[in-house]
Structure formats: C-alpha cells, structure tokens
Amino acid sequence: MLLVQKFGGTSMGSLERIANVADKIIKAREAGHQVAVVVSAMSGETDRLIALAQAIQAEPDPREYSMLVSTGEQVSMSLLAMMLHSKGVPARSYTGNQAGIHTNSVYKKARILNLDCKRIQKDLAEGRVPIIAGFQGVDSCGEVTTLGRGGSDTSAVAVAAAIQADECQIFTDVEGVYTTDPRVVSTARLLEKVTFEEMLELASLGAKVLQIRSVEFAGKHNIPVRVLSSFVEGNGTLITFEENVGLEQPKVSGIAFNRSEAKITVRGIPDSPGVAARILGPISRAQIEVDMIIQNVPVAGIIDFTFTVHRDDFAKTVEIVEEIARELGASEILKDKKIAKLSLVGVGMRSHAGIASTMFTALGTEGINIQLISTSEIKISVVVDEKYLELGVRTLHSVFHLDQQEVREEWDPHPL
Amino acid sequence: MLLVQKFGGTSMGSLERIANVADKIIKAREAGHQVAVVVSAMSGETDRLIALAQAIQAEPDPREYSMLVSTGEQVSMSLLAMMLHSKGVPARSYTGNQAGIHTNSVYKKARILNLDCKRIQKDLAEGRVPIIAGFQGVDSCGEVTTLGRGGSDTSAVAVAAAIQADECQIFTDVEGVYTTDPRVVSTARLLEKVTFEEMLELASLGAKVLQIRSVEFAGKHNIPVRVLSSFVEGNGTLITFEENVGLEQPKVSGIAFNRSEAKITVRGIPDSPGVAARILGPISRAQIEVDMIIQNVPVAGIIDFTFTVHRDDFAKTVEIVEEIARELGASEILKDKKIAKLSLVGVGMRSHAGIASTMFTALGTEGINIQLISTSEIKISVVVDEKYLELGVRTLHSVFHLDQQEVREEWDPHPL
Numbered sequence: 001m002l003l004v005q006k007f008g009g010t011s012m013g014s015l016e017r018i019a020n021v022a023d024k025i026i027k028a029r030e031a032g033h034q035v036a037v038v039v040s041a042m043s044g045e046t047d048r049l050i051a052l053a054q055a056i057q058a059e060p061d062p063r064e065y066s067m068l069v070s071t072g073e074q075v076s077m078s079l080l081a082m083m084l085h086s087k088g089v090p091a092r093s094y095t096g097n098q099a100g101i102h103t104n105s106v107y108k109k110a111r112i113l114n115l116d117c118k119r120i121q122k123d124l125a126e127g128r129v130p131i132i133a134g135f136q137g138v139d140s141c142g143e144v145t146t147l148g149r150g151g152s153d154t155s156a157v158a159v160a161a162a163i164q165a166d167e168c169q170i171f172t173d174v175e176g177v178y179t180t181d182p183r184v185v186s187t188a189r190l191l192e193k194v195t196f197e198e199m200l201e202l203a204s205l206g207a208k209v210l211q212i213r214s215v216e217f218a219g220k221h222n223i224p225v226r227v228l229s230s231f232v233e234g235n236g237t238l239i240t241f242e243e244n245v246g247l248e249q250p251k252v253s254g255i256a257f258n259r260s261e262a263k264i265t266v267r268g269i270p271d272s273p274g275v276a277a278r279i280l281g282p283i284s285r286a287q288i289e290v291d292m293i294i295q296n297v298p299v300a301g302i303i304d305f306t307f308t309v310h311r312d313d314f315a316k317t318v319e320i321v322e323e324i325a326r327e328l329g330a331s332e333i334l335k336d337k338k339i340a341k342l343s344l345v346g347v348g349m350r351s352h353a354g355i356a357s358t359m360f361t362a363l364g365t366e367g368i369n370i371q372l373i374s375t376s377e378i379k380i381s382v383v384v385d386e387k388y389l390e391l392g393v394r395t396l397h398s399v400f401h402l403d404q405q406e407v408r409e410e411w412d413p414h415p416l
Numbered sequence: 417m418l419l420v421q422k423f424g425g426t427s428m429g430s431l432e433r434i435a436n437v438a439d440k441i442i443k444a445r446e447a448g449h450q451v452a453v454v455v456s457a458m459s460g461e462t463d464r465l466i467a468l469a470q471a472i473q474a475e476p477d478p479r480e481y482s483m484l485v486s487t488g489e490q491v492s493m494s495l496l497a498m499m500l501h502s503k504g505v506p507a508r509s510y511t512g513n514q515a516g517i518h519t520n521s522v523y524k525k526a527r528i529l530n531l532d533c534k535r536i537q538k539d540l541a542e543g544r545v546p547i548i549a550g551f552q553g554v555d556s557c558g559e560v561t562t563l564g565r566g567g568s569d570t571s572a573v574a575v576a577a578a579i580q581a582d583e584c585q586i587f588t589d590v591e592g593v594y595t596t597d598p599r600v601v602s603t604a605r606l607l608e609k610v611t612f613e614e615m616l617e618l619a620s621l622g623a624k625v626l627q628i629r630s631v632e633f634a635g636k637h638n639i640p641v642r643v644l645s646s647f648v649e650g651n652g653t654l655i656t657f658e659e660n661v662g663l664e665q666p667k668v669s670g671i672a673f674n675r676s677e678a679k680i681t682v683r684g685i686p687d688s689p690g691v692a693a694r695i696l697g698p699i700s701r702a703q704i705e706v707d708m709i710i711q712n713v714p715v716a717g718i719i720d721f722t723f724t725v726h727r728d729d730f731a732k733t734v735e736i737v738e739e740i741a742r743e744l745g746a747s748e749i750l751k752d753k754k755i756a757k758l759s760l761v762g763v764g765m766r767s768h769a770g771i772a773s774t775m776f777t778a779l780g781t782e783g784i785n786i787q788l789i790s791t792s793e794i795k796i797s798v799v800v801d802e803k804y805l806e807l808g809v810r811t812l813h814s815v816f817h818l819d820q821q822e823v824r825e826e827w828d829p830h831p832l
Binding site: 015018049052053055056057060061063064065067068070071074075077078079081082083085086092093095097098142143144 | 431434465468469471472473476477479480481483484486487490491493494495497498499501502508509511513514558559560
C-alpha cells in the first residue's frame with residue numbers, strides 16, 4: 001500500500017522519539033508499504049517560537065509570524081531524515097514550499113489550494129522516504145504561510161489526496177477513537193472503524209483526536225484516515241467515508257457526552273409568529289452559539305422555549321434573554337448550569353427507530369430524568385442533571401453492548 | 417547613502433540585543449540612509465542545531481544539515497522584522513531562497529553565483545527594510561544551501577554588490593581594525609581606514625575581524641566595507657580597495673604579530689640545485705604549511721636553509737626533516753619553538769625604502785636580535801626570540817608613531 005504517515009509534536013518530541021518514529025516508518029516499509037511522511041515541530045518548539053514573537057509584539061505581523069514558526073517543522077523534518085539515514089534508509093525532507101504545497105495568503109490560517117507533488121512521487125518511485133513539513137505552505141508570491149494550529153493533519157491528508165495514497169495514518173498520543181471516554185467507562189472499547197460522521201460526533205465530545213478540518217478534507221477526497229498511537233502498538237481506528245453500510249453495521253458506535261453547556265427556558269410566552277427568532281436573533285448577534293433548541297406545541301396559546309449555550313456564555317445570554325422576555329411578556333426564565341448532555345452516535349441509527357426508546361427506557365430505569373431531547377440523522381442527544389452523567393454513560397454503554405466486539409463484514413485491517 | 421548592515425550572532429544574541437540592532441537600523445534611516453540588513457542566527461542557535469544533528473550522525477547528510485541549520489537565520493530575521501515593526505518601521509524578512517541568493521550545490525560550503533534582488537530593491541524603493549538571512553542560499557534545484565561558517569559576511573557583501581550599495585557595514589563584537597593588539601600596546605589606535613591588503617595582513621595576526629573570503633569578494637566588486645561594533649558607538653574601520661594612495665598615506669598602518677610559529681634550520685648542506693625543493697617537497701606533501709623561507713648565498717659551497725611552520729606541525733616536520741637532512745649530508749638541525757614573528761604592515765611601504773632600516777635599528781637599540789627577515793610588497797616580517805614579542809611590538813608602534821592620529825586627505829567619515 002501507499003501510506004502517508006503523519007507524526008505530531010509529541011511523537012517528534014525528542015531525539016529518542018524521532019528514533020522511534022524512524023522505526024515505525026521502517027517497519028511499514030519492511031511490511032512492503034511505500035511511505036511518505038508529514039511531521040509537526042518537536043513539541044514545545046512552536047510554543048518557544050511564539051513566546052519569542054510575543055515578547056516583541058502581542059500581535060506580530062502574520063507574514064513574519066509564519067516565517068518564524070515554520071522553522072519548527074524544518075528542524076524536525078531534517079532531524080528525521082538524518083535519523084532514517086543513520087538507520088540505512090534513504091530519505092529527503094521538504095519545506096512546504098519545496099513540497100509544492102500551494103496555499104492562499106491568509107498567513108496564519110492558510111488553506112491549501114493545490115499540491116505539486118512531483119518531488120514526492122519521484123522519491124517514492126526511487127525508494128526514498130519523502131518527509132514533508134506539516135502546517136506550512138507557500139502562497140503565489142513565494143511567501144511562507146502556515147495553516148494554523150493542528151494544520152499538520154490537514155497537510156497529511158492533502159499529501160495523501162495528491163499522491164492518491166491508500167491510507168493516511170495520523171500517529172498521535174491516543175490509541176484511536178473509543179466507544180466513549182475510558183476514564184468514565186472502564187469497559188470503553190477502541191473502535192476498529194468509524195465513519196467520518198460518527199467520528200465528528202464522537203470527537204466533538206472532548207476527545208479531540210483529529211483536527212476536524214483535516215477530516216472534512218479527507219472526506220471530500222475520500223481518503224481513509226487511520227488514527228493510531230505513536231507509543232502503543234495497535235491498529236488504531238480507521239475513519240471511512242462509506243455511504244452504504246452493511247446489515248451487520250452496529251446500531252450505535254459510541255457515546256459522546258459533555259458538561260460544558262447550560263440550559264435556559266423562557267416560560268409562558270404568548271405564541272405568535274417569529275417568537276423563536278425574536279429570542280435567538282440578539283443571541284446570535286452577540287456571537288453566542290446555541291446548541292440544542294426545543295419548542296413544543298403551544299398549550300392554550302402559550303409556549304415554553306428552551307435552548308442550551310456554552311457555560312462560558314451563560315451570564316451574557318441570561319442578560320440578553322431577560323430583556324427580550326420582558327418584551328415578549330414571558331412569565332418566567334428558568335436557568336440551569338448543572339446539566340450534562342449525553343449523545344448516542346451511530347450511522348446505523350438511521351434505519352433503526354427502536355434505539356431512542358431503548359435509550360429512554362434504560363435511563364428511566366436508572367431514575368435519570370430526561371430534560372431535553374434532540375435528534376439528528378446519526379445522533380440522539382439528551383440533557384440530564386449533571387450528577388447523572390457517569391451513571392448515564394455507563395448505562396447506555398452497557399445497554400447497547402458497546403463493550404463487546406463489533407462485527408463488520410467489510411472489515412479489512414492493515415496490520416502494521 | 418544606500419547601506420547594507422550585517423549583524424552577527426552575538427549582535428542578535430537575545431531579544432534585548434535584537435532591539436539594539438533595530439535601534440541602529442533606525443538611527444541610520446533617520447540619518448537619511450536607505451538600509452538593507454543581513455543577519456546571522458542568534459548566537460548559540462547554530463551550535464544547538466548542529467549538536468542535535470551530530471547526536472544522530474557524526475557526518476549528517478549535507479542537504480539535510482543545510483536544511484536544519486538554515487532555520488537559525490530564519491528565526492533571527494523574522495524576530496528582527498517584528499522588532500522593527502514594534503518600533504514603527506516597515507520591514508520584511510527573506511530566506512536565501514526568497515532573496516534570490518543563488519548558489520552552487522556544495523551544500524555546506526556553497527558559493528554564491530548570482531543574486532536576483534528584485535524584492536530587496538522593491539522594499540528599498542518603498543521605504544521598507546529588507547532583512548535577508550545570511551549564510552544561506554538556494555541552488556538551481558530549489559535546495560537550501562549554506563555558505564559555511566562565517567558566510568553571513570559574504571552574504572552581506574554579495575547583497576551590497578547586487579544592489580550597488582555605497583557601503584557594506586559589518587557589525588561585530590570588535591570596534592574595528594587596530595594598529596596592533598590593544599592588549600599588548602595600550603596606545604594601539606583604531607584605524608579609520610585600511611586598504612584591503614593591509615586588512616588581510618592585519619587580520620591574519622589573530623584579530624580575525626572579517627571572514628577573508630567576504631573581503632576578497634568585496635574587493636572584486638569594489639564594495640567599501642566598514643567593520644564596526646554592535647555594542648560601542650563609533651565609526652569603526654573602513655576597508656577600501658584603492659590602488660592609488662595619496663602622498664599623505666602613512667608609511668605603516670599597523671603591526672601584526674604571532675607566536676604560533678616554530679623555526680627549523682638545516683645547517684651545512686652541500687649546495688646543489690634543487691636542495692630547497694628536496695626539503696620542502698615532503699613537507700608540503702604532508703599537508704604542512706610553510707610560512708617564512710630563508711636561504712642565503714652559499715659560503716664555500718655550503719648553505720643553511722631555514723623555514724617556519726605552525727607549532728602544531730613542529731614535531732611532524734622535524735621528523736620529516738631529519739630524514740632528508742641525513743640524505744643531503746647536512747651537518748646539523750636547529751630547532752626553535754620559542755620564536756615570535758613581528759610584521760610591519762602598510763601599503764605606503766611600497767615607496768618608502770627607509771622603513772626596513774628604521775625597523776631594524778629600533779629593534780637593535782632595544783637589544784632585540786633579529787633571527788629572520790622576510791618582506792613582501794606591503795609587509796616586513798622579522799622573527800625574534802619570543803620573550804621580546806611585547807617589547808618589540810611596543811617599540812615599533814612607538815617609532816612609527818602609530819599612536820598618533822593618521823592624516824588621510826580623502827577621509828570622509830559617514831557618522832552613524
């Protein structure tokens with residue numbers, strides 16, 4: 001197979017770790033794979049450079065900032081090339097410019113426009129390991145640009161797309177994507193495979209495995225992405241972009257949760273067209289993001305309107321809502337910061353209507369009152385009292401048998 | 417004037433020092449000059465990077481080595497650009513590649529082939545300070561090359577030549593070129609001006625002010641070079657390439673000396689053609705450099721042959737000479753490591769035959785016996801007993817009035 005392997009800052013954090021990275025690359029080559037590599041700066045290095053810049057200016061010029069921090073990857077990539085040489089493997093390192101990673105000119109948040117990967121392909125054809133600086137590119141004027149923090153994942157996926165790699169392997173400090181947080185549920189299981197959509201939902205829980213933009217990019221180019229650990233042996237989790245899911249697809253892939261939201265209910269509003277917009281408009285204009293929105297059918301011309309925001313925005317939101325509530329003639333405002341959101345995630349859910357009732361029954365049996373419900377194609381979320389978070393997650397993890405090995409017919413592991 | 421200012425690693429060694437560099441640039445601009453800047457890496461940084469490489473391989477691949485160490489200048493130049501911005505001065509930093517410094521492909525000792533300085537000139541025309549990474553360039557394949565240690569001086573001169581600068585100012589940790597070492601002669605005086613040839617002779621004493629290749633380069637392109645201190649205010653020393661020296665030219669510019677040589681005399685060799693070659697041939701083949709060579713007219717068909725080598729090569733040289741001396745039928749070999757070489761340096765010497773006798777008389781008056789004499793167009797060197805070094809230098813410094821201000825009609829200081 002043709003693989004792109006991406007190693008993050010922690011994986012490249014010292015000469016010992018770079019030696020470990022070299023060994024992983026060599027192992028993949030010995031297994032018969034062709035390997036192109038994308039690296040981040042050694043951990044701490046980017047922060048060191050940023051600290052230097054900010055000791056001069058709080059807001060350094062983006063062009064010079066990119067010039068400065070892009071040296072981090074240039075150091076780590078050349079050290080990795082030397083490390084491979086020292087182990088007898090031919091390798092060459094490339095800056096974003098040399099690798100032909102063309103971006104727009106938004107220096108600190110540049111977007112990749114296209115890749116001219118002739119040199120990478122020549123190296124691969126001639127048995128060398130091309131090592132490409134992640135996180136950086138070059139604009140049409142020849143200026144160094146950076147993709148923004150975490151952009152190395154995007155670089156890796158872009159290289160994989162350009163050279164039509166069979167798989168883009170993101171080595172990181174987690175072993176992959178789990179059915180839920182192992183710190184909450186000890187039987188949480190590493191998923192062998194998740195779909196892109198599932199990954200987005202599961203990653204948003206806090207287990208930020210991959211930079212989301214890079215995964216979107218991978219989906220657009222249909223590049224299978226595998227997340228795996230630099231430090232623990234294993235196959236990690238493969239992220240796929242399959243539309244057609246077989247019958248054996250499990251209904252639920254994992255359980256996401258967070259306790260970062262707060263709930264606000266405006267009660268007793270006389271129903272009239274545009275009420276929701278009257279409430280949400282000023283909140284949105286204040287740059288506050290609203291997550292769940294619940295409005296039931298009116299009772300006797302009166303409605304209750306509930307929504308959740310991030311806890312950091314709670315005080316500001318309450319302030320805005322109190323004014324609107326007066327104008328709307330609402331009877332009261334209920335405020336609650338002690339909530340938790342639990343979400344069942346799974347593409348299999350689309351065709352399995354019974355899942356919601358299983359979920360609600362299981363929570364009810366444990367005495368957990370459901371305050372809000374919201375659903376999407378591949379997700380059912382409920383809001384419960386924060387104190388039930390761990391119990392709720394464990395209950396759902398068990399009732400949907402997430403601790404048991406999944407069975408997927410099309411599963412085809414690529415052992416490394 | 418259009419100036420190129422070059423700041424070395426010590427001058428760029430910390431954020432405080434970079435701030436000081438920015439102030440010097442601003443001062444020159446406020447005096448009405450246009451300034452382009454060439455920088456080295458922050459002191460210690462290049463060594464840090466080399467240590468990382470050598471922890472992996474004793475002889476790292478030159479391409480990757482250049483890739484690695486070239487980041488040093490990229491960091492310092494972007495920090496200087498930010499520092500200038502913070503002081504309200506527009507500036508842009510450029511890698512060797514971006515500045516269009518094209519070199520051959522001898523990675524660690526690359527030679528500059530040509531400069532495409534469009535961007536530098538555009539910056540100057542638009543009132544910005546272009547800041548160029550010293551010590552690095554790009555070859556015809558787009559690979560990063562480095563010029564070798566000290567190459568930043570050469571970069572500065574090359575930029576000065578390309579943009580036809582009026583002066584290339586090398587800021588360093590010495591104040592300029594002195595009449596002799598101030599540690600030996602307290603009245604040693606900073607020279608306002610020396611010729612290129614004088615500078616080569618005076619620099620070779622140990623006061624290695626500039627990288628010699630850069631000065632040769634400046635001479636070839638007729639770029640006046642000024643050496644001055646980053647830390648002490650002053651006009652430094654201007655190095656010129658004048659062929660025609662006015663009448664007011666002082667006879668002697670300075671006094672060079674060293675105690676790093678050793679003397680070997682082969683006595684009582686029967687004179688025959690090719691004797692000198694028989695002695696020097698094997699020494700040269702052993703990669704030993706011979707400095708002074710003295711052979712007088714034969715007396716009764718017998719000659720004495722004397723030469724000096726670096727003390728580090730003394731033992732090896734003696735070994736070689738002893739064998740040849742036997743073959744030549746020489747009577748004895750005299751060996752002396754306790755010698756010192758004193759040299760009067762000055763372009764004015766060419767037309768002043770009396771200088772040698774003044775020199776010899778002054779030394780004789782002080783009881784200093786002259787062991788060897790050697791002369792060149794702009795230099796008279798003598799070898800004396802090492803114990804007379806300080807006395808000899810002080811005597812000559814005084815007798816040629818080097819502690820008194822020189823008078824040069826064409827002197828036109830450019831105060832900064």
